[in-house]
Amino acid sequence: xxxxxxxxxxxxxxxxxxxxxxxxxxxxxxxxxxxxxxxxxxxxxxxxxxxxxxxxxxxxxxxxxxxxxxxxxxxxxxxxxxxxxxxxxxxxxxxxxxxxxxxxxxxxxxxxxxxxxxxxxxxxxxxxxxxxxxxxxxxxxxxxxxxxxxxxxxxxxxxxxxxxxxxxxxxxxxxxxxxxxxxxxxxxxxxxxxxxxxxxxxxxxxxxxxxxxxxxxxxxxxxxxxxxxxxxxxxxxxxxxxxxxxxxxxxxxxxxxxxxxxxxxxxxxxxxxxxxxxxxxxxxxxxxxxxxxxxxxxxxxxxxxxxxxxxxxxxxxxxxxxxxxxxxxxxxxxxxxxxxxxxxxxxxxxxxxxxxxxxxxxxxxxxxxxxxxxxxxxxxx
Amino acid sequence: xxxxxxxxxxxxxxxxxxxxxxxxxxxxxxxxxxxxxxxxxxxxxxxxxxxxxxxxxxxxxxxxxxxxxxxxxxxxxxxxxxxxxxxxxxxxxxxxxxxxxxxxxxxxxxxxxxxxxxxxxxxxxxxxxxxxxxxxxxxxxxxxxxxxxxxxxxxxxxxxxxxxxxxxxxxxxxxxxxxxxxxxxxxxxxxxxxxxxxxxxxxxxxxxxxxxxxxxxxxxxxxxxxxxxxxxxxxxxxxxxxxxxxxxxxxxxxxxxxxxxxxxxxxxxxxxxxxxxxxxxxxxxxxxxxxxxxxxxxxxxxxxxxxxxxxxxxxxxxxxxxxxxxxxxxxxxxxxxxxxxxxxxxxxxxxxxxxxxxxxxxxxxxxxxxxxxxxxxxxxx
Numbered sequence: 114x115x116x117x118x119x120x121x122x123x124x125x126x127x128x129x130x131x132x133x134x135x136x137x138x139x140x141x142x143x144x145x146x147x148x149x150x151x152x153x154x155x156x157x158x159x160x161x162x163x164x165x166x167x168x169x170x171x172x173x174x175x176x177x178x179x180x181x182x183x184x185x186x187x188x189x190x191x192x193x194x195x196x197x198x199x200x201x202x203x204x205x206x207x208x209x210x211x212x213x214x215x216x217x218x219x220x221x222x223x224x225x226x227x228x229x230x231x232x233x234x235x236x237x238x239x240x241x242x243x244x245x246x247x248x249x250x251x252x253x254x255x256x257x258x259x260x261x262x263x264x265x266x267x268x269x270x271x272x273x274x275x276x277x278x279x280x281x282x283x284x285x286x287x288x289x290x291x292x293x294x295x296x297x298x299x300x301x302x303x304x305x306x307x308x309x310x311x312x313x314x315x316x317x318x319x320x321x322x323x324x325x326x327x328x329x330x331x332x333x334x335x336x337x338x339x340x341x342x343x344x345x346x347x348x349x350x351x352x353x354x355x356x357x358x359x360x361x362x363x364x365x366x367x368x369x370x371x372x373x374x375x376x377x378x379x380x381x382x383x384x385x386x387x388x389x390x391x392x393x394x395x396x397x398x399x400x401x402x403x404x405x406x407x408x409x410x411x412x413x414x415x416x417x418x419x420x421x422x423x424x425x426x427x428x429x430x431x432x433x434x435x436x437x438x439x440x441x442x443x444x445x446x447x448x449x450x451x452x453x454x455x456x457x458x459x460x461x462x463x464x465x466x467x468x469x470x471x472x473x474x475x476x477x478x479x480x481x482x483x484x485x486x487x488x489x490x491x492x493x494x
Numbered sequence: 495x496x497x498x499x500x501x502x503x504x505x506x507x508x509x510x511x512x513x514x515x516x517x518x519x520x521x522x523x524x525x526x527x528x529x530x531x532x533x534x535x536x537x538x539x540x541x542x543x544x545x546x547x548x549x550x551x552x553x554x555x556x557x558x559x560x561x562x563x564x565x566x567x568x569x570x571x572x573x574x575x576x577x578x579x580x581x582x583x584x585x586x587x588x589x590x591x592x593x594x595x596x597x598x599x600x601x602x603x604x605x606x607x608x609x610x611x612x613x614x615x616x617x618x619x620x621x622x623x624x625x626x627x628x629x630x631x632x633x634x635x636x637x638x639x640x641x642x643x644x645x646x647x648x649x650x651x652x653x654x655x656x657x658x659x660x661x662x663x664x665x666x667x668x669x670x671x672x673x674x675x676x677x678x679x680x681x682x683x684x685x686x687x688x689x690x691x692x693x694x695x696x697x698x699x700x701x702x703x704x705x706x707x708x709x710x711x712x713x714x715x716x717x718x719x720x721x722x723x724x725x726x727x728x729x730x731x732x733x734x735x736x737x738x739x740x741x742x743x744x745x746x747x748x749x750x751x752x753x754x755x756x757x758x759x760x761x762x763x764x765x766x767x768x769x770x771x772x773x774x775x776x777x778x779x780x781x782x783x784x785x786x787x788x789x790x791x792x793x794x795x796x797x798x799x800x801x802x803x804x805x806x807x808x809x810x811x812x813x814x815x816x817x818x819x820x821x822x823x824x825x826x827x828x829x830x831x832x833x834x835x836x837x838x839x840x841x842x843x844x845x846x847x848x849x850x851x852x853x854x855x856x857x858x859x860x861x862x863x864x865x866x867x868x869x870x871x872x873x874x875x
Contacts, residue, residue, distance in 0.1 A: 125567050125574055128544055130587050133537035135603075140538060144525055151814065152832040154839035156514035157521060161620050162508055162543070162606055180601040184565050186506050187610060195576075206511050207536060209504060215857050217842060223521070225543055225606070229568060239542050247679055254842040296511070304786035307516070364825055378604055432530065440635070461598060461635040475603075476596050 127231040134432055139241070143420050147223050148244045149266035153258075155221035155245045157179055162225070166194040172408035173203030180228045195227045199242045200415055204407040209246040216249030222421075234420040237421065244400075246298030246347055246415035248407065253353060256386045256404060256414045257360030257361045263390060263416040264365055271428040274393040276369040279331070279357065282380035282387050282403070283348045285324075288343075292317060302375055325486055331358045334372035357386050379403065388416060392426045396408040399423050429479035432456075436488050437474030439464065450488055455481065508619030515813055520622070522811055523651055524801050527624045528604050528854030534639075535625045536602035541583035543606070549577040553789035554763040555582030556834035561609045569831040576608045580623045581796055582621075585788040588629040597630030604801075618802065625781075627796035629788065634734060637767045637795045639786060644771060644781055644797040645746055652809040655774040660712070660791035663768050663784070665731045666705075669724075673698060683756055705755045712739045715753035738767050756777065760784065769797060773807045773820040780804050817862040817869050818855030820845065831869055836862065 124130070130411060131139055147157065165186075170178045177197040183310060186193045197201060199222050207218055223243040231238050245262055247255050267275055285302055288294060294313040301309025302321065312320050327337035334360060338351045351374070358370055379387050385404030392399050400423075402416035436455035438447050440463045447457050458477050463471040467484075474482045474491055481488045501800045505511070510770050512520055522765055528538065546567075551559045558578040565572045568855050578582060580603050604624040612619050626643055636695045641658060648656055666683055670676060675694040682690025683702065691702050701722060708718035716739060732755070739751055760768050768784030781804075783797030817836035819828050839858050845851040848865075855863045855872055862869045 128542035131540035439607035
């Protein structure tokens, strides 16, 4: 569609208008993802955009408190927030209104989130989310199911060859415990800085460096982890990574899996496996998730997909061909053309000649013209 | 789905969680409405939830300024607002980014709006909107098209027998001009108070009372309007009502149409025909719209439908039957069952006996169980 250059200050930075046909593609993509979630037994819920901050920031929601727009509710005089993430809301619904629903409880959602600040790499301040949460059993099969369902949803949207990175964020903090040089060592691990780990790691250095070197494809990482001697409190975490990979392989044998055992991003709320889904070529993050605790201590796992980002990688579905109906076309004929799959564009005024009608159809971006009593392709389109 | 009673103060008043299956029904309803808009040539746009208040309140947006949450953008230090209505945003897009797109320009949208206050009759403070705007020609055929497309979208959602009320909000203010007793007369007209109109109407009283009595079905109202002697500045407004009814009848001959010529609600922004769509029995407003001017003076007409309200009148679509897959069911069989239309619910742990498996399937609300190598209905469900 023809468009003028936007006025530079028309919208606040990080907010955009989606125009035709992109808005249609995004809506259809979200429908495809949520339909796939539904086919896997995940039932849709729709929390509001606004909640009291007391519930919005409970449990794992605390992690996004500083990204949340807050304002006072004129009715209750209590502070409210605009959601910056949907997962804490789903956890709230699961543990309050659906506390008595049978577990495992499978819920799905799709909607918009608002962020106070964009970053240089991700300037957007309104972000679409579409995701699933599996509330209840803390088992590798549950983590694996959410990964497989997310991958199936992406496949339904035409995105194959994704790459899934698995981490165990609590592992490194548990291993470090109250190590001396904790701050310097944490910084070195965060930067994957082998020299820094060696310098600050003390007696832990050999184990940490072995873990650092273990990162890679799931097979090589699991083989390396197997050989590393780990404290008895840490070994189950490595074993859980192995069990999760096996459970994912059972459900989706061809998924590309990588493991990074020293990555601990998200350790403040992830209590087990964490997952990042990359587009083919790993140039974009299509989704993220992992295991966490609801506010009441119930365990849950989930994946959030990012439709805005997925849209850039997904093939575009075919849109309806546009059929121009000259003024006076019988309404029944118009309805039949829509049922056949055309988008009908009705002429509001009668043209003087057939050439004028065709010119009008072309001007309005139509591919077809109702001529005689049927749709005919317009030459020159 | 089993649910606990909500904690009374869990959410701010006017905000709700949609649970299964309502959230699914609402999402599908919105998909049905927007698919129908698309089939009629209305192309989807998606404006952001947040804009600068300078653009949000421009043109017809001023009417919802006092219902708009406002807060400062930490980046630009300018005031932003959360949209309380989508139409002003679509008008902005039409006259800025799509200023060069050919007219008539047909745009569609669907999304959430937030209101500062609910009313006693409509306590919701988050309201879904799905609508269409036809930007360009100020013609009866354009107003009629939006009415017919809205009716077609509702019919696609299973709602027939709607009733459409047409008004001409500028008529009464133009007729009153600078009449004496303007305030008292306006109040009487607003209340449809014949005695008050007679008392305060002066020389206008006979015309005003005739207009008041003209309200009713389109045929009777138009016949009555035809006979009323109107000032030459007012007569075209009555004629426009007649022309619009004729154009609607051409497109949708069976629609129930009523006309209320003295209703002037919305006259601050409606510059021509205004439309209210009622559910069968007129117990609920399913949508509203009319003709208005964009910020740059371009004429436009549109209808906004309210999915939350429509949901209460619409028949519920059939959901996928729920098929329990015992742990170990081959992934290929699961995929085939989904392709057949089942929602598959995967067992995460193996049951000891077949009776346990069936009990688990029932506990999870499944209607079918994968037994042997096929889906079988569960007795007792």
